[in-house]
Amino acid sequence: MTPLLTDLYELTMAAGYFEAGLAFETAAFELSFRSLPRDRGFVLAAGLPQVIEFLLESRFEAADIEYLRSLPQFARVSAGFFDLLQSFRFEGDVRAVPEGTPLFAGEPALTVRGPLWQAQIAETFLLATIGFQTLIATKAARVVEAAGARAVVEFGTRRAQSPAAGVLAGRAAFIGGCAGTSNTLAGRLYGIPVYGTAAHSWVQAFPTELEAQRRLQQLLGPSTIYLIDTYDTLEGARKAASLGRPLWGVRLDSGDFVHLSREVRRILDDAGLSDAKIMASSDLDEHRITELVERGAPIDAFGVGTRLATSADAPTISAVYKLVEIGSGGRKRYSAKFSEGKISYPGAKQIFRQQDRDVIACAGEQLPGEPLLEEVVRGGQPARPLPDTRAARSHAGRSVAALPAAIRRLKEPEHRRVDHSEELERLLEAARREAKGAPA
């Protein structure tokens, strides 16, 4: 991974800080979500290990530096800056909420403190990583909420926004509560359960559907799931039933799921296969699943692809990364932004989670409640082992279950109360006065 995976202006700014003698000032940046995506009462923070890996392991290659030197924007930059890039190692600190923590609008998910230029150039990668995985973990939590006790498997890589996004979507969906993913690489990289049996092309590749099913059963034994809609769903179910055990069940992928699941259930039961399960997939999301559950469709598991892996109803999240402090000791300045509709609070912060509200406070404060941000990188070194993906999923599950139903609601959820500490409000006012009083 190269730090060149960033917006060019991060690098021009880094060069400019270097020229202005500011590159090594200590700065703190904060990553937060300006607002929650539509119909979300919370988001589930995700993406931290990929951020830490990027910060601690990415290096500028010679070709990266040569490329920058070739750009007109770097024509006036002194050689010392390129030397700096060549020897780049991230030297700062990172504080973050654990993966799987529910967050609300305006709350910091992560703070980076370090040399200004280093903290600056990380912005783009951090936003895209935390933003996307948080988006998908949150969407997964919604789908899982709708499915109740039924398992949800993430199936979306083919429709993800790039193959690499599919791998991370599989990871984030698992944190959000999915039972697993169809993405094999996500399974290998993150230790996530992987699922998958056969597609329509499998059925088509054999002269008859029954032969395709027989071959599948030989291959997969008790993991066998027949996809039964290639030609005719009920015919497919009858053929599957005729093969008896071993099997896990059948998958519906088109048609009226309420009607078909009932008919297929009857076919399986009549064949003495009452333990065989029915899975449904194709164009599902939390609303469609809610409807199927409410209408009593006898479906045991859902495969959810496109709309989960892209969070299709709300495909973006307003993640922002803001400079909140610069300098240290007596020269420290607190930085905030007051432009229309884009106010940001100054200073590094802590979130205290109380029973019925969160309080965002200054980093040094001690308030009642559970502090959420913890140190994960110190001086460019890991400060603690991170929970693995399974632990993040458990944390998410417990944390979401502890939220009031009104906040978890899938449509028009209530908003949790989030206050700012008195000290933080005072800091905002001071920053505002300073900005207004600043000489032109």
Add this chain to the structure above:
Amino acid sequence: MTPLLTDLYELTMAAGYFEAGLAFETAAFELSFRSLPRDRGFVLAAGLPQVIEFLLESRFEAADIEYLRSLPQFARVSAGFFDLLQSFRFEGDVRAVPEGTPLFAGEPALTVRGPLWQAQIAETFLLATIGFQTLIATKAARVVEAAGARAVVEFGTRRAQSPAAGVLAGRAAFIGGCAGTSNTLAGRLYGIPVYGTAAHSWVQAFPTELEAQRRLQQLLGPSTIYLIDTYDTLEGARKAASLGRPLWGVRLDSGDFVHLSREVRRILDDAGLSDAKIMASSDLDEHRITELVERGAPIDAFGVGTRLATSADAPTISAVYKLVEIGSGGRKRYSAKFSEGKISYPGAKQIFRQQDRDVIACAGEQLPGEPLLEEVVRGGQPARPLPDTRAARSHAGRSVAALPAAIRRLKEPEHRRVDHSEELERLLEAARREAKGAPA
């Protein structure tokens, strides 16, 4: 890149084909778009070089194979299959439309012909790659259409669905007509112009806004673009104007762009800087740009991020990859799918682009019009040099300009007439009869 970046069922099917003696049957798969995303009258095909690179260069590592062996789904698979994976080299053929070619619903963007198991496991990567880049190139063409003669720069990596998606979004947006991208790595990898100067944090890092501007001008000279809304847009413009030349212009990033662009234009003109340009960014898309253009806002260039890099109004595309032929010579069977709402035509195909319609025909047919699919890989080797990204952008620009305005319309576009040749219709009927008559 590892071929493990695929849905698990591609690999279980490959194993099953191997066990059933079908793995080396010649198969043809076709990638097409079942329907066009909302309000799109066409899509722009993109992503081909990444597909070819994956097919020709991806290899299973020992760790990949070890991982598969550890899965319950592979417990019954013979050792020969894992040997096959270890020696995997793609040996098939690929035919595709050139990048930047407008396509319509149901038209094949690409055909893979090769050993069944190899063509099968490529499915997931090909869909996610072609699907996503096509989605973004298409979105970019819409934004560029709205902007008319004004430049559009892609700014969306921070809000892309993963950092890697941001790199590919920069590429695809350029093919769709953007002037360049903020993504530095996309610039290096694909030879795309890169743009970027400074963010709000730059302004905040200096004691005064004027000092921040002066430093930027020293750094960037004639490439200087001041971001002027950190504290107060018009004040920011006055300070920028006071510094005179060299500069390229200023950027607005919040507030009422119609009002602010007029006021800022006046400030710049009054300072004798009538050649200084005004760029606008923040929450833009084709509809917002249309409105700004119609209201006569004096904006010279647009930076479009979130909604472009995610195609936020239509974040998914119904890309499908279907088995259309299997076997060869006298044993060749044509494969189609007739399940509810998901009909697919059998056989490898060619598209003939005529003046006022396209005709989808069987691969061997010769019809009037321009044939769109061309051979790009033959027997696992590149069959021709691919056009580079700039050539793809030119091809897209010419091709879109040649489409009727009614098809390019941004809302409720007309649909182009797409017919199927008589031979292809006969093949569909034959496949349907064969499927119906197939013994159970």
